[in-house]
Amino acid sequence: xxxxxxxxxxxxxxxxxxxxxxxxxxxxxxxxxxxxxxxxxxxxxxxxxxxxxxxxxxxxxxxxxxxxxxxxxxxxxxxxxxxxxxxxxxxxxxxxxxxxxxxxxxxxxxxxxxxxxxxxxxxxxxxxxxxxxxxxxxxxxxxxxxxxxxxxxxxxxxxxxxxxxxxxxxxxxxxxxxxxxxxxxxxxxxxxxxxxxxxxxxxxxxxxxxxxxxxxxxxxxxxxxxxxxxxxxxxxxxxxxxxxxxxxxxxxxxxxxxxxxxxxxxxxxxxxxxxxxxxxxxxxxxxxxxxxxxxxxxxxxxxxxxxxxxxxxxxxxxxxxxxxxxxxxxxxxxxxxxxxxxxxxxxxxxxxxxxxx
Ligand SMILES: NC(=O)c1ccc[n+]([C@@H]2O[C@H](COP(=O)([O-])OP(=O)(O)OC[C@H]3O[C@@H](n4cnc5c(N)ncnc54)[C@H](O)[C@@H]3O)[C@@H](O)[C@H]2O)c1
Numbered sequence: 001x002x003x004x005x006x007x008x009x010x011x012x013x014x015x016x017x018x019x020x021x022x023x024x025x026x027x028x029x030x031x032x033x034x035x036x037x038x039x040x041x042x043x044x045x046x047x048x049x050x051x052x053x054x055x056x057x058x059x060x061x062x063x064x065x066x067x068x069x070x071x072x073x074x075x076x077x078x079x080x081x082x083x084x085x086x087x088x089x090x091x092x093x094x095x096x097x098x099x100x101x102x103x104x105x106x107x108x109x110x111x112x113x114x115x116x117x118x119x120x121x122x123x124x125x126x127x128x129x130x131x132x133x134x135x136x137x138x139x140x141x142x143x144x145x146x147x148x149x150x151x152x153x154x155x156x157x158x159x160x161x162x163x164x165x166x167x168x169x170x171x172x173x174x175x176x177x178x179x180x181x182x183x184x185x186x187x188x189x190x191x192x193x194x195x196x197x198x199x200x201x202x203x204x205x206x207x208x209x210x211x212x213x214x215x216x217x218x219x220x221x222x223x224x225x226x227x228x229x230x231x232x233x234x235x236x237x238x239x240x241x242x243x244x245x246x247x248x249x250x251x252x253x254x255x256x257x258x259x260x261x262x263x264x265x266x267x268x269x270x271x272x273x274x275x276x277x278x279x280x281x282x283x284x285x286x287x288x289x290x291x292x293x294x295x296x297x298x299x300x301x302x303x304x305x306x307x308x309x310x311x312x313x314x315x316x317x318x319x320x321x322x323x324x325x326x327x328x329x330x331x332x333x334x335x336x337x338x339x340x341x342x343x344x345x346x347x348x349x350x351x352x353x354x355x356x357x
Contacts, residue, residue, distance in 0.1 A: 001026065001027040001316075002027070002316050003027055003028075003029055004027060004028045004029070004069050004070055004312045004315045004316060005029055005031035005032070005067055005068055005069045005070075006022060006028060006029065006030050006031060006032075006068070006069070006070055006071070006072060007031060007032040007033070007034070007062045007063070007065060007068035007070070007071045007072070008030060008032070008033050008034070008044075008071075008072045008074065009034040009035075009059045009062060009071060009072070009073045009074065009075055009083060010034070010035060010073065010074035010075035010076075010079075010097075011033060011034075011035040011037070011040040011041065011043075011044045011074075012035075012040070012074065014074045014097065015044075015072075015074040016044075018072055018074060018095075018308070019044065019048065021306075021308045022308050024306075024308070024309075025306075025308050025309050025312050027312060028308070028312050030048040030050060031050065031054060031065075031067055031068055031069075032050060032054040032055075032056065032062050032065050032067070032068050033045055033048070033050050033054065033055050033056065033062075034055075034056040034057065034058070034059050034061070034062040035057070036057055038057070041055040041056075041057070042055075054067070059073075059075075059079070059083055059086065060086060063083075063086050063087055063090050063092055064090065068092070069092075069093070069315050070092065070093040070094070070095065070120075070311060070312070070314075070315035071083075071087050071092050071093070071094050071095070072094075072095045072096075072311070073087070073094060073095070073096045073097060074097050075097070076170045076176050076177070077099060077101070077102040077176060077177050077178050077183065078102045078175065078176045078177075078178075080096065080097065080099070080100065080101045080102060080106070081101040081102065081106035081107070081109065081110050083096070084096055084100075084101070084110045084114075084121075084328075085109070085110060085113055087119065087121075088110075088113050088114050088117050088118075088119050088121075089113070089117070091117070091119055092119065093119055093120040093121065093311075093314055093315045094119060094120075094121045094122075095121075095122045095124065095307070095308075095311045096121065096122070096123055096124065096331075097123075097124050098123055098124055098125050098126075098187050098188065098191075098326075098331065098334070099178070099183040099184075099187040099331075099334065099335060099338060100123060100328070100331030100332060100334060100335045101178070101335055102176070102177065102178035102183075103178050103339075104335055104336060104338070104339035104356065107331070107332050107335035107336070108332075110328070110332070111328065111329070111332045114328050120314045120315065120317075121327065121328045122307060122310070122311055122314065122325045122326065122327070123325075123326040123327065123328060123330060123331035123334075124307065124326070125187070125188060125191035125192070125195070125326040125330070125331075125334070126188070126307070127188050127191070127192050127259055127274070128191060128192060128195045128196075128305075128324070128325075128326065129304055129305035129306070129307055129324070129325075130274070130277050130304060131277060131278070131299045131300065131301055131302075131303035131304040132272045132273070132274075132276075132277040132278070132279070132280055132299045132303075133192060133195075133196055133261070133272055133277075134303040134304060134305065134324075135272075135280060135297070135299050135300070135303050136196050136261070136263070136270055136272040136280060137195065137196045137198075138303075139270060139280075139282075139297075140196065140197060140198065140263070140265075140270070141198070144265075144267065144268070144270070144282075145263060145264075145265025145266070145267050145268055145269075145270060146265045146266030146267035146268075147242075147265060147266045148197055148199070148238075148240065148242045148263055148264070148265045149242055149243075149264050149265060149266065150242055150243045150244065150245075150264050151193060151197065151242065151243075151244045151245075151261060151262060151263045151264065152244070152245050152246075152261070152262045153189045153192065153193045153244060153245070153246045153247075153260070153261045153262075154189070154246070154247045154248065154258065154259070154260060155185040155186070155188055155189045155247075155248045155258070155259040155260075156247075156248065156249050156252035156255040156258040156259075157181075157185065157249070157250050157252065157255060157256075157257060157258070158250070158251065158252050158253050158254065158255050158256070159250060160181075160211075160212060160230050160249075160250030160251050161212075161250070161251045161252070161253045162211075162212060162251070163253065165216070166212075166215060167215055167216050167217065167218040168215040168216060168217050168218065168224040168226070169218075171184060171228075172215060172224070172226040172227070172228055172230075173227065173228070174227040174228050175227075177228055178228075179208075179228055179229060179232075179338065179342065180208075180210070180226075180228030180229040180230050180232075180250070181228075181229055181230050181231065181232055181248050181249060181250045182208060182228075182229050182232040182248065182338060182341055182342070183338055184250075185248040185250075185259075186232050186246070186248045186338065186341065187334055187335075187338060188259060189246050189248055189259070190246070190334055190337045190338070191326060191330070191334055192259070192261060193244055193246070193261060194238075194333075195326075196261060196263070196272075197238065197240070197242070197263065199238040199239050199240040199242060200238060200239045200333070200353075201236045201237070201238055201239075201244070201337050201340075201353055202236075202237050202238060202239050202352065202353055202354065203236065203237045203340075203350055203351065203352045203353065204234045204235065204236035204237070204337070204340055204341060204344055204350065204351060204353070205234060205235055205236075205344050205349070205350040205351070206232065206233065206234035206340075206341040206342075206344040206345045207232070207233050207234070207345060208229035208231070208232045208341070208342070208345040209229060209230075209231045209232075210226055210227075210228065210229055210230055210231075211230050211231055211249075211251045212226060212230060212251065213225065213226050214226060230249065230250045230251055231247075231248070231249045231250070231251060232246075232247070232248050232249075232341065233245075233246060233247040233248070234246050234341050234344065256275075257274055258273065258274060258275055259273070259274045260272060260273035260274065260275065261273075267284060267285075268282060268283050268284030268285070268292075269281075269282070269283040269284075270282055270283075277299065278298065278299045278301070279296045279297065279298060279299060280296070280297040280299060281294055281295075281296060281297075282294065282295050282296075282297050283295075305324050305325070307325055310324075310325060336353055336356050337353055339356050340352075340353045340356055343356070
């Protein structure tokens, strides 16, 4: 098996998760690292045995390194477009974090470049890999729900809530993040709903709000204005005629990492949630029963996808396409829906996604 040499850009919270997952993939070596933080480089470099000569503070240098076969990019959002473009120009396969970019304009530039010079690429809309959501998709494809009429999606976290007095971080800065919980958690909700149902959002109407408008700077103690949303909701129509209601929050006290979807079809209702990703709830008319019944469907663990293994295959050229994984085109479409949510809020009106050019 050909060895795959991975270069990791950004060594913060999410990168640590990627690095641990790659440990399970045979034939993969973490060959190079990049972070603007010398401390992070030293720590992760030491843990993964990456020589000092391959610990970079410039992502351009890592991308140029001929001993890097594939790149995993896990940096804050304002660097997504520039790293994507540099990888595309260098012809380096890329596994990139969501949201695709900070702004819609950046996504258009990236897409245009990618269409001229396509490289193997996966965008990390990670929830779609989960065993429960994979099973939900399979059941819908089998026709278990019949026609889908409506759905409810929510992605709730609590870490921004008032009692936590969470300090100011890049996720609250529009110049870095673009949007707040919308691009962070909302991008996952949009991907999940479209992926599981197989239908795209066509039109929507939204409300964004900032529940906690100021936060303390952890270095200076100064009060910083929050310029992004920390709650977002919208209602949407899908191309198949169904409708959906979406909400996401960083201030939902009592939630952990609660991402869930309930899909209402002609034949029944299916519910899948990260709160219990080994079970789905299925309500339907069971033969011989006078009333609808709700049953638990056990989710086989082997339903989950393993993107790190698939990325290694993609880099080796053993897999032309990445079935089940979000492509750069999917990332672009996701960014277009995010833009529609922003414009709908700004104009207080419904926005058709296809009108966004
Ligand atoms: N798919 C998911 O489920 C998921 C979960 C969490 C985060 N994410 C995404 O991952 C990305 C990073 O999030 P995080 O939580 O790891 O953030 P983080 O703040 O914990 O880490 C970011 C790291 O990038 C480094 N960095 C910043 N600018 C850089 C640059 N120009 N070059 C190299 N390194 C740079 C920082 O020093 C830091 O170590 C975000 O885009 C976020 O949306 C995705």
